[in-house]
Amino acid sequence: MDKHKFIQQRQPHWKQFEEFLMSIRRESFTKLPAEEISKYSQLLREVSNDLATIRSRGWGHDLTSYLNDLVARGHNLFYGAPPANLAGVFHYLAVGFPRLFRANIGYFLTACLLFFLPLGISWYVVQNNPSLATRIIPEEMMANFDLMYGEESPLNNEEEKTTDRTDEKDSFLSEESTFGDQRASMAGFYINHNVGIALQCFALGILLGVGTIYTLLFNGIFLGAVSGYIVSQGNGERFLSFVISHGSFELTAIAVAGGAGLILGDALIHPGQRTRFQSLQVRGLEAVQIAGGAAVMLVVAALIEAFWSPSGISNLVKYVVGSGLWIIVFIYLGFAGRQADITPLPVKKRERSKSSEVGFNRGPHS
Amino acid sequence: MISTITSDETVPTSANFPQQNFTAQREVLSLEMKIETPENVVLTYQLAGPAQRYIAYMIDLAIRLAILFGAMMVINMIGIVLPGTAIGIFLVIMFLNTWGYYTISEGFFKGQSIGKHICGLRVIRDGGYPITFWPALLRNLARSADAIIFYGIGITSMLLTRRFQRLGDLVAGTVVIQERSLKLPRKPVILKKIQPLNKNDIGSFVPRDEVLSLIDEFMGRRHVLTYERGHALAGILAKSLAERLKYSGDSQKVEQYPMAFLASVYQTFSLSNHQEEDEFTVSNQSRIRNREVSLG
Numbered sequence: 014m015d016k017h018k019f020i021q022q023r024q025p026h027w028k029q030f031e032e033f034l035m036s037i038r039r040e041s042f043t044k045l046p047a048e049e050i051s052k053y054s055q056l057l058r059e060v061s062n063d064l065a066t067i068r069s070r071g072w073g074h075d076l077t078s079y080l081n082d083l084v085a086r087g088h089n090l091f092y093g094a095p096p097a098n099l100a101g102v103f104h105y106l107a108v109g110f111p112r113l114f115r116a117n118i119g120y121f122l123t124a125c126l127l128f129f130l131p132l133g134i135s136w137y138v139v140q141n142n143p144s145l146a147t148r149i150i151p152e153e154m155m156a157n158f159d160l161m162y163g164e165e166s167p168l169n170n171e172e173e174k175t176t177d178r179t180d181e182k183d184s185f186l187s188e189e190s191t192f193g194d195q196r197a198s199m200a201g202f203y204i205n206h207n208v209g210i211a212l213q214c215f216a217l218g219i220l221l222g223v224g225t226i227y228t229l230l231f232n233g234i235f236l237g238a239v240s241g242y243i244v245s246q247g248n249g250e251r252f253l254s255f256v257i258s259h260g261s262f263e264l265t266a267i268a269v270a271g272g273a274g275l276i277l278g279d280a281l282i283h284p285g286q287r288t289r290f291q292s293l294q295v296r297g298l299e300a301v302q303i304a305g306g307a308a309v310m311l312v313v314a315a316l317i318e319a320f321w322s323p324s325g326i327s328n329l330v331k332y333v334v335g336s337g338l339w340i341i342v343f344i345y346l347g348f349a350g351r352q353a354d355i356t357p358l359p360v361k362k363r364e365r366s367k368s369s370e371v372g373f374n375r376g377p378h379s
Numbered sequence: 380m381i382s383t384i385t386s387d388e389t390v391p392t393s394a395n396f397p398q399q400n401f402t403a404q405r406e407v408l409s410l411e412m413k414i415e416t417p418e419n420v421v422l423t424y425q426l427a428g429p430a431q432r433y434i435a436y437m438i439d440l441a442i443r444l445a446i447l448f449g450a451m452m453v454i455n456m457i458g459i460v461l462p463g464t465a466i467g468i469f470l471v472i473m474f475l476n477t478w479g480y481y482t483i484s485e486g487f488f489k490g491q492s493i494g495k496h497i498c499g500l501r502v503i504r505d506g507g508y509p510i511t512f513w514p515a516l517l518r519n520l521a522r523s524a525d526a527i528i529f530y531g532i533g534i535t536s537m538l539l540t541r542r543f544q545r546l547g548d549l550v551a552g553t554v555v556i557q558e559r560s561l562k563l564p565r566k567p568v569i570l571k572k573i574q575p576l577n578k579n580d581i582g583s584f585v586p587r588d589e590v591l592s593l594i595d596e597f598m599g600r601r602h603v604l605t606y607e608r609g610h611a612l613a614g615i616l617a618k619s620l621a622e623r624l625k626y627s628g629d630s631q632k633v634e635q636y637p638m639a640f641l642a643s644v645y646q647t648f649s650l651s652n653h654q655e656e657d658e659f660t661v662s663n664q665s666r667i668r669n670r671e672v673s674l675g
Binding site: 058062068070071075079082084194195201212219224290293 | 416418419420421422423424461463464465466467468469470471473474477487489503507509511512513514516517520521522523524549550551552558559561562563588589591592595596599
């Protein structure tokens with residue numbers, strides 16, 4: 014067939030497809046009626062065919078690149094992933110993330126070893142020998158810790174303060190409101206700071222895992238030294254009651270993010286049957302979903318740390334709630350999403366499990 | 380730059396230059412990425428180089444700073460009433476700005492941040508598919524590894540990989556491409572005043588379609604070259620074509636007016652094709668018309 018004739022015949026179709034591609038940006042593709050979609054998918058195949066024809070006959074660079082771009086855009090549209098929705102987010106948090114976590118639990122345990130072991134050692138050493146703390150913690154920071162957890166600290170919820178407050182109801186109220194206000198700023202700080210560190214800890218795993226290991230070791234030693242120092246100054250009670258609630262989410266999440274970073278490093282070092290890049294891509298997609306879960310956990314931890322941990326509730330309640338949170342984290346990571354199968358459950362089983370489906374966590378044998 | 384070279388210098392050298400070397404060179408320097416679609420068609424994408432991506436990055440950086448600055452103004456207003464909350468919100472915005480700007484824009488707006496949109500760049504999966512949330516998150520978290528020593532690691536990785544991928548691209552399996560705007564091709568040049576070659580002057584050789592469309596495109600674009608340069612370039616093809624055709628007509632035409640010669644070659648063969656397959660196209664046209672009816 015002749016080039017002129019061919020172009021003359023096909024151009025209306027190309028134009029039609031082009032207009033469709035332009036218009037589809039505004040409205041959602043999924044809302045199109047079925048006939049429209051099949052019509053345009055046929056058009057896409059026709060244009061693909063035209064492209065192949067023109068290529069094989071060598072009918073010019075301009076024409077080829079025009080059709081190439083047309084097909085590429087169509088390809089992009091038709092083979093795109095379905096849009097994300099809220100149900101997907103919930104499924105990820107309730108099923109996807111804990112499952113992926115358990116599938117890669119070895120990395121998490123390694124990260125725990127890299128994080129909690131130096132934490133414990135430096136805690137033990139510094140608590141018995143507080144003068145060593147100066148080697149790790151800057152001076153101003155130490156003064157800050159003394160202020161935070163000392164007798165005068167806002168965490169001090171002993172009798173004297175509450176009696177002060179009850180004198181004047183107005184001042185009590187205003188104090189409460191500024192307390193909440195200040196806490197909000199701390200929440201922002203924790204989100205920005207802690208989640209940032211965890212995400213960086215994960216991302217640096219791409220440097221053969223070295224960055225992750227460094228971050229884990231450094232933070233473990235530093236946190237251990239801080240804890241040991243504060244406890245050695247006799248402020249242990251206030252510190253532990255402050256830390257126990259959010260520690261469940263925070264410390265675990267750091268190890269989870271570290272484990273995800275180790276996956277990246279391991280994918281590069283031990284690619285197995287794949288090439289190194291392939292292995293990095295396949296494992297990386299798993300790793301980032303684990304790291305995303307860690308980020309969500311850290312946001313939860315930041316909210317607890319900001320609003321619950323420093324509140325003036327008696328230490329006993331804090332310990333109870335804190336240990337409850339540790340159990341929740343354990344159950345969530347250990348058992349959430351165990352029953353949710355990809356294949357539909359048999360009817361009877363599904364009915365039974367429906368009651369537990371509402372809850373966030375599911376027991377192993379319920 | 381090329382057009383300033385005079386014809387005296389270029390004609391002899393370029394005419395003797397072996398044709399094959401041009402194609403070999405083009406392969407090595409290619410910025411194109413090939414992908415096979417489910418329709419069994421090979422698509423090519425033009426990859427974006429480090430320089431273009433740098434410009435896009437600078438635009439994005441300016442926008443991110445502007446966002447922070449704007450947020451600061453608003454936060455200052457809130458800060459009059461609730462100073463603590465204002466700082467908290469500002470810190471969250473800062474967090475989203477550092478870790479979320481690219482992820483959100485690339486994950487939800489088809490692989491384009493604002494800077495990339497302005498520069499006509501787009502992030503896609505290396506299978507040609509649009510990027511989704513998790514790869515977008517992955518490639519932008521890895522940015523913090525790429526950004527070490529002022530993006531030294533990222534740039535090194537880009538220069539070492541064939542598809543200009545930084546570490547984030549490698550781990551997420553993405554590439555950055557340069558989007559071309561959809562542009563309807565020009566109509567093939569129709570040469571009314573040019574006479575086709577005399578059939579008695581030429582042998583039985585029929586040039587391939589590629590050669591004819593090359594002539595077509597050359598004619599369409601000759602105004603971007605100076606007369607001398609266009610003349611010199613046309614001379615290369617005209618000379619070898621005349622040889623293959625065993626052209627026995629006016630040899631002065633090939634030497635002095637190579638462009639006119641090419642035009643008449645084009646006229647000769649594209650027209651003859653035209654008439655031979657006339658019946659075929661008519662039947663084809665009616666078939667297409669039928670299909671249109673069934674479509675809608």
